[in-house]
Amino acid sequence: MNRILFLVLIAVTLQLQSVYAQNAAAGEKTFKATCNACHSIGKGKIVGPDLLNVNKRRTEKWLISFIRSSQTVVKSGDPVAVKLFNDHNKIPMPDQKLTDVQIKDVLAYIKSKSAPATPAKATAATKKPAITPPSTATKPSAKTTNKPTVVKQDDEWIDAEYKLKSYPVQQELNPKDLNAAFWSKIEALKLPVSPQTLAYPTLQMPSIDYLTVKSVYRPMEVAFLIEWNDSSKSNEVDVVKFCDQFAVEFPLNTKVIPSYMMGNKDGMVHIVHWKAIWQEDCEKGFQDVQVKYPNMWVDVYPGLESYLDRSKRVYAQDITSEMIVETHATGNMPGTYSHNPMSQIKRKYPVEEANAEGFGTLATQETQQAKAWAEWKDGKWKLCVVVPVNTGNRYKATFTDRTKVAFALWDGGFQNIGGRKHFIPWVDLFFQK
Amino acid sequence: MAKVKNWQLNREMEYPYEEKKPKKQITYVFDTNKCIACQTCTVACKTTWTSGKGEETIFFNNVETKPYGGYPQKWDVNTLKELNGQEWGKDGVYNGKTIFENESGERVTGWRPSERNYAFPNIGEDEVLGNMEKGAFFNGIHDIWMFYLARICNHCSYPGCLAACPRKAIYKREEDGIVLIDQSRCRGYKECVKACPYKKTFFNMVTRVSEKCIGCYPLIEQGEQPRCVTSCIGKIRLQGFMEDAKEPRRDNPFDMIVRIKKIALPLYPQFGTQPNVYYVPPVHVPKDFLIQMFGPNVEDAITLYRNMKDDKELLAAFMLFGNTPRIIHSYKAEENYAVGYNEIGDEIVRVPYVEPVLERPHWDAQFQTFRHNTP
Numbered sequence: 001m002n003r004i005l006f007l008v009l010i011a012v013t014l015q016l017q018s019v020y021a022q023n024a025a026a027g028e029k030t031f032k033a034t035c036n037a038c039h040s041i042g043k044g045k046i047v048g049p050d051l052l053n054v055n056k057r058r059t060e061k062w063l064i065s066f067i068r069s070s071q072t073v074v075k076s077g078d079p080v081a082v083k084l085f086n087d088h089n090k091i092p093m094p095d096q097k098l099t100d101v102q103i104k105d106v107l108a109y110i111k112s113k114s115a116p117a118t119p120a121k122a123t124a125a126t127k128k129p130a131i132t133p134p135s136t137a138t139k140p141s142a143k144t145t146n147k148p149t150v151v152k153q154d155d156e157w158i159d160a161e162y163k164l165k166s167y168p169v170q171q172e173l174n175p176k177d178l179n180a181a182f183w184s185k186i187e188a189l190k191l192p193v194s195p196q197t198l199a200y201p202t203l204q205m206p207s208i209d210y211l212t213v214k215s216v217y218r219p220m221e222v223a224f225l226i227e228w229n230d231s232s233k234s235n236e237v238d239v240v241k242f243c244d245q246f247a248v249e250f251p252l253n254t255k256v257i258p259s260y261m262m263g264n265k266d267g268m269v270h271i272v273h274w275k276a277i278w279q280e281d282c283e284k285g286f287q288d289v290q291v292k293y294p295n296m297w298v299d300v301y302p303g304l305e306s307y308l309d310r311s312k313r314v315y316a317q318d319i320t321s322e323m324i325v326e327t328h329a330t331g332n333m334p335g336t337y338s339h340n341p342m343s344q345i346k347r348k349y350p351v352e353e354a355n356a357e358g359f360g361t362l363a364t365q366e367t368q369q370a371k372a373w374a375e376w377k378d379g380k381w382k383l384c385v386v387v388p389v390n391t392g393n394r395y396k397a398t399f400t401d402r403t404k405v406a407f408a409l410w411d412g413g414f415q416n417i418g419g420r421k422h423f424i425p426w427v428d429l430f431f432q433k
Numbered sequence: 434m435a436k437v438k439n440w441q442l443n444r445e446m447e448y449p450y451e452e453k454k455p456k457k458q459i460t461y462v463f464d465t466n467k468c469i470a471c472q473t474c475t476v477a478c479k480t481t482w483t484s485g486k487g488e489e490t491i492f493f494n495n496v497e498t499k500p501y502g503g504y505p506q507k508w509d510v511n512t513l514k515e516l517n518g519q520e521w522g523k524d525g526v527y528n529g530k531t532i533f534e535n536e537s538g539e540r541v542t543g544w545r546p547s548e549r550n551y552a553f554p555n556i557g558e559d560e561v562l563g564n565m566e567k568g569a570f571f572n573g574i575h576d577i578w579m580f581y582l583a584r585i586c587n588h589c590s591y592p593g594c595l596a597a598c599p600r601k602a603i604y605k606r607e608e609d610g611i612v613l614i615d616q617s618r619c620r621g622y623k624e625c626v627k628a629c630p631y632k633k634t635f636f637n638m639v640t641r642v643s644e645k646c647i648g649c650y651p652l653i654e655q656g657e658q659p660r661c662v663t664s665c666i667g668k669i670r671l672q673g674f675m676e677d678a679k680e681p682r683r684d685n686p687f688d689m690i691v692r693i694k695k696i697a698l699p700l701y702p703q704f705g706t707q708p709n710v711y712y713v714p715p716v717h718v719p720k721d722f723l724i725q726m727f728g729p730n731v732e733d734a735i736t737l738y739r740n741m742k743d744d745k746e747l748l749a750a751f752m753l754f755g756n757t758p759r760i761i762h763s764y765k766a767e768e769n770y771a772v773g774y775n776e777i778g779d780e781i782v783r784v785p786y787v788e789p790v791l792e793r794p795h796w797d798a799q800f801q802t803f804r805h806n807t808p
Contacts, residue, residue, distance in 0.1 A: 239548055
């Protein structure tokens with residue numbers, strides 16, 4: 001009985017398969033450009049739910065209205081929508097400006113990706129391999145991700161909305177030379193930025209509209225010149241102060257394009273992160289306690305008594321963090337003692353190279369080669385970041401003539417920090433001859 | 434958001450993670466009636482854990498004078514304001530919102546202190562509520578009041594700091610429920626500083642990451658109570674463990690005090706974090722204020738406290754305070770002694786209900802002299 005029902009289902013599925021096939025390709029493009037950052041098909045929950053077989057769980061009408069404006073459906077009191085919203089930490093799915101046709105294409109794509117997973121398992125049991133849909137022969141199904149990838153170079157490449165050209169230069173890329181002649185010959189690309197609302201904590205009050213970017217390259221280096229408006233220069237360390245920051249992100253390679261939002265599992269990204277507090281450290285020295293609070297008084301830092309010299313008027317508050325770090329007396333500085341990269345006192349450049357495989361996974365790289373320098377003038381940051389690429393280091397970006405870059409901006413004056421940021425999704429980066 | 438059971442609120446509440454109980458939960462009882470704000474605990478903690486560069490204004494332990502004192506300044510009032518009013522039902526069910534239940538789009542409702550809020554750790558010290566009327570005199574009950582509130586991290590069952598950390602750098606230890614910040618993983622986003630309603634996570638401006646009370650875990654691991662507990666000269670504190678997943682045990686002093694007799698109450702349970710430091714409320718403070726601070730069971734707790742001398746089982750539990758550095762896992766009320774035992778049942782402390790009185794004769798026959806009490 002079950003088998004008959006099953007075969008009927010297969011027949012229906014195969015029939016539908018052909019109907020949907022032509023739309024699935026268009027849907028794939030839309031899915032990868034719009035949905036990929038938060039949803040997988042059969043690879044588990046990212047930010048939003050796994051969409052495997054979503055076509056079986058919900059009606060098309062429901063899906064279209066939810067994709068258009070999830071919050072409208074939630075606020076209407078729809079129990080399914082409310083439960084989904086609550087189950088996913090009340091992160092609202094952003095409204096999507098897609099046409100009915102586009103949404104239907106996406107659903108067709110999800111359906112085509114969903115179909116093989118369940119029958120494939122069942123077929124193994126019923127020993128009828130012939131009914132495996134043809135699409136699985138060329139596309140890796142969700143179940144085959146553990147095996148060596150069959151995806152060819154750039155197979156998953158989907159053109160992005162914005163394209164950035166990088167031009168070759170001969171001379172050394174010195175980030176401190178913000179006014180290098182070659183920059184003036186290049187036209188800047190203006191990119192609109194959006195507030196991060198996909199994962200907690202979200203940015204509720206966006207304060208930056210856009211940034212402009214130029215790019216040049218040399219062997220094993222890509223440089224960006226970024227400019228954005230920021231009325232307040234935020235570069236101080238304190239409990240209630242946050243600093244201006246910028247980050248540029250690359251996929252580790254162009255074979256698989258991961259989520260532009262911090263990458264995803266098995267889709268690592270290479271991130272270069274600049275912070276205004278580090279810029280201040282590099283320019284004026286470490287922002288120590290006695291620098292920030294010149295009138296401070298400390299009786300004693302236990303364990304550091306040997307640093308004191310009353311005859312030379314060296315008191316506890318004169319002991320600098322640098323002195324402590326240099327003499328490895330960091331037992332009372334837990335972050336420094338545990339080699340937290342945030343607690344690093346001296347930096348050559350105000351920048352950090354890191355990797356990520358999803359939200360909350362940012363990890364500092366062992367080899368730090370990125371360079372950066374910035375200047376704040378008349379309500380505007382101008383920043384040059386030089387990123388090491390194609391160096392053979394497996395944690396740094398590798399590509400041939402094109403790759404993708406994504407950007408993030410933090411406005412310290414508006415308490416931007418961590419996920420409270422502005423972002424720009426993947427931009428295609430082409431290397432001009 | 435998951436649904437978790439918060440026994441202090443007598444209801445389920447929302448929390449970003451599923452309920453997962455530690456094997457045992459570190460628990461403290463503080464008797465506010467005995468605290469004299471000598472700050473020995475504060476200094477013991479400060480010299481042990483936060484005497485480093487960048488920790489100048491960090492106090493994992495502090496003692497503040499209520500109603501006006503607070504470190505950081507007005508921490509409780511500011512967080513209560515964010516909750517927008519709280520209400521307890523007649524059956525002891527909390528009907529208001531917890532810090533995890535909000536419409537703001539934030540995971541945790543929180544107030545972020547400024548550096549100035551940390552600048553006066555003992556502001557409001559010894560300030561009383563109101564003024565003495567001209568001609569007023571002591572009549573058995575004081576017209577005006579204040580009391581001392583000793584505070585540490587509550588090692589909450591549902592920590593706000595842990596819920597807010599986007600990097601999962603904060604964790605609750607399975608073996609004893611101590612909440613810790615991974616010093617190598619934290620990136621100093623300061624989400625926890627804002628989210629902890631008790632303001633017991635701190636940003637270190639030199640290491641640029643956040644720190645918090647570690648429950649003196651190196652001592653706990655050796656079966657000893659934390660520094661702030663053993664250094665308390667007023668013997669107001671006791672530290673041990675509870676297991677709220679199990680039935681309360683009458684021979685566990687914490688189950689007896691907190692769960693069976695309910696004489697010690699959580700601090701601001703309405704925040705919803707299920708804090709694990711329990712306070713015997715001060716007996717002389719107006720009930721409204723105490724209910725806001727310790728929940729609806731305040732009056733019963735005070736009545737019980739006033740009559741404790743008649744309840745030997747309860748009295749015995751209180752006799753254990755400050756009399757041994759070892760952690761007491763079970764106890765017994767003997768005829769004349771309260772006896773405390775360690776984890777494997779060895780006796781570690783024996784305290785008489787009544788201190789023995791020794792009389793020294795005024796005349797010392799050996800040295801042929803009169804004894805004087807003159808220092």
